[in-house]
Amino acid sequence: MHIEPGVVEGAKLFLSYATAVAGLGLTAKLARDAVRENGGVAALALRSLLTTALVFGFFEVLPHHPVGVSEVHLILGSTLLLMFGAGATAIGLAAGLLIQGLFFAPFDLPQYGMNVTTLLVPLWGIHELARRIIPARTAYVDTSYKQALALSTAYQGGIVAWVAFWAFYGHGFSAENLASVGSFGLAYMSVVLVEPLIDLGVLAAAKSLTRYSQGPLFNVRLHQPA
Numbered sequence: 001m002h003i004e005p006g007v008v009e010g011a012k013l014f015l016s017y018a019t020a021v022a023g024l025g026l027t028a029k030l031a032r033d034a035v036r037e038n039g040g041v042a043a044l045a046l047r048s049l050l051t052t053a054l055v056f057g058f059f060e061v062l063p064h065h066p067v068g069v070s071e072v073h074l075i076l077g078s079t080l081l082l083m084f085g086a087g088a089t090a091i092g093l094a095a096g097l098l099i100q101g102l103f104f105a106p107f108d109l110p111q112y113g114m115n116v117t118t119l120l121v122p123l124w125g126i127h128e129l130a131r132r133i134i135p136a137r138t139a140y141v142d143t144s145y146k147q148a149l150a151l152s153t154a155y156q157g158g159i160v161a162w163v164a165f166w167a168f169y170g171h172g173f174s175a176e177n178l179a180s181v182g183s184f185g186l187a188y189m190s191v192v193l194v195e196p197l198i199d200l201g202v203l204a205a206a207k208s209l210t211r212y213s214q215g216p217l218f219n220v221r222l223h224q225p226a
Contacts, residue, residue, distance in 0.1 A: 002071045003111045003118070003163060008170035015169070016113030023120035023164065027090040030127065043216035047084045050217060051092025052099070054080065057101050068184030069167040069177075074191060075202040076153040077123055079148040079199050082140045082204065085219040086127040093119045114166050122158025126151045136226035156192050160185045189223030
């Protein structure tokens with residue numbers, strides 16, 4: 001979902017800086033909660049290093065294609081959330097995106113505020129959604145297809161909504177811009193067909209490899225009900 005250069009320019013970029021600060025504030029809150037509930041500072045640091053490496057790999061290694069106003073990526077936000085928790089996932093998304101921009105895609109740095117907002121705010125949304133649709137008595141390894149689909153749909157839908165906002169904010173509602181946003185939205189929502197299956201596959205592997213998928217590298221809720 002890397003927003004293309006030129007979509008938002010000039011003074012309009014200041015709004016992206018403000019939303020990025022808000023997104024990073026949410027990250028700080030999620031990180032604080034993770035320290036309290038999910039193993040302490042050292043455990044959060046380990047998980048964050050792992051999620052940062054994974055996010056960077058998702059951006060650089062997995063297939064990604066420019067479509068309309070942005071790029072279609074397989075980010076696996078709901079997978080990371082279930083496996084590593086919201087705090088570590090938020091840090092990994094922000095840090096992985098920044099590392100990619102600094103060392104591999106400097107032309108994306110002016111769009112960092114928009115891109116990080118687009119990743120972090122939907123993540124916070126599905127974190128709250130997971131609290132509501134996955135019962136406290138259910139460990140994440142027992143997540144159902146319906147629950148995984150709901151999380152993935154909400155995350156991808158949030159990304160599409162934010163990309164559309166930035167596109168319309170930058171260039172208005174011209175027919176060309178509407179078509180560009182529409183083509184991106186259709187392409188990106190196709191990820192919803194794949195991500196829940198990946199979620200369930202990864203969770204099934206974690207369940208069958210319980211001996212290796214417990215400890216500070218993983219979300220406590222992965223195997224333990226709340």
